[in-house]
Amino acid sequence: MAALTLKINNKNYTVEADPKMPLLWVIRDIVGLTGTKYGCGIAQCGACTVHLDGVPMRSCSLPVSAVGNKSVTTIEGLSEDNSHPVQQAWITEQVPQCGYCQSGQIMAATALLKKTPLPTDKDIDTAMQGHICRCGTYPRIRKAIKTASTLMTQKASN
Structure with a gap:
């Protein structure tokens, strides 16, 4: 110890x-x-x-x-009240089913968007590779990442 x-x-x-x-x-x-x-x-x-x-x-x-x-x-x-844009996008797009993997998915998506604010599908695939969702919410995850990208881009331009 x-x-x-x-x-x-x-x-x-x-x-x-x-x-x-x-x-x-x-x-x-x-x-x-x-x-x-x-x-x-x-x-x-x-x-x-x-x-x-x-x-x-x-x-x-x-x-x-x-x-x-x-x-x-x-x-x-990320936030005390789920107000981070990625968390908000996850809620908006109703990503979680069981929700177990979602904190890891959100952390990976957050890192992706910090590095690549306007990710392509290929960028998303690469960043999220190896993040397993046993419920298969991958289409909603992709949609939420794109929604978060829009939210973050809008916030940055204001």
Whole structure:
């Protein structure tokens, strides 16, 4: 066990954890932020996606010791009231069915739109590759990403 200080959602947390413990379990079990989900445990499904200094990462396979001084953003860090444009688009387009994978999907979409504000279908396919939705809401996910792009573009031009 080691005392580690992590910056999660712009707040510092000092935690006691095995340095090899996956970041996911620190976020969920020690810090108590349960929006990030456990899906497969081998970084294949995307349910556990968080941002590490703005880059989407699979937190189920990332040892907490690898975080260092980088900033972690979870689904809770996008907004306190679901007002982030991507979250709003997800609601507008009624994306979730069971909803289990959706926090990871939203985090991947948010990173995509930050890098590519007007993504093509190919951009979306590439960014969302490996994010599994067992309910098959992929057409709604694509539509929501395009809706979020429009919302963000309109907001930026105002």
